[in-house]
Amino acid sequence: MAATVDREIVISRVINAPPELVFEAFTEVRHLSQWWGPEGFTTTTRAFEFRVGGEWDFVLHGPDGTDYQEWISWTEIVPPERIALLHGESRGDPNAFESVLTFAPEGAATRFEMRTVFLTKEQRDEAVEKYHAIEAARQTMGNLAAYVTEILRKEVEG
Incomplete structure (x- = not known):
């Protein structure tokens, strides 16, 4: 782990929902499209297959109109x-x-913890400085927390 510390971003948050529900929010595109991305961003999915070796091909739309091609x-x-x-x-x-x-x-x-490792320290620094990766990840986690909390609230009211 020490060998990658200067190439990492590690962010965690306690989310008031059980692990099964938080995990499920990542496994189905109907969930991901509701919360993925920082505040003000929306997501358009072109392909999604949640399995080892599967891919998620999507576009992240920024609030300023910029589109970011993404692939996982x-x-x-x-x-x-x-x-x-x-x-x-x-x-x-x-x-x-x-x-x-x-x-x-x-x-x-x-x-919930997200540990990201970049190929180089420079790529990590660029992600932090140019793309505000730490704040964007915190906002995305906040969106996830709000989304699963709302699912639980609706179940209780059900």
Whole structure:
């Protein structure tokens, strides 16, 4: 781990929902399209297959009208504990980075952690400085937390 510390971004948050529900929010495109991305962004999915070796091909639409081509390939899936993925602009992107998402029970809630490792320190620094990756990830986690909390609220009211 120490060998990658200068290439990593690690963000975690406790989400007031069980791990199974938080995990499910990543497994179905009908969920992802409701919360994925930082505040003000929307997502258009072109292809989605949640399985090891499967891909999620999508466009992230920024609030300023900028479109960001995105591609994720799932490299490990351990329900409801862990998802590992490769994330780039498209299949074969030489600058694609790896992320590991973990979903750990914490009482009735979930400690969700996203550990992203870039190929170089420079790529990590660019992601932080140019694309505001840390704040964007925090906002995305906030959207996820609000989304699953709303699902639970509707179930209780049901």
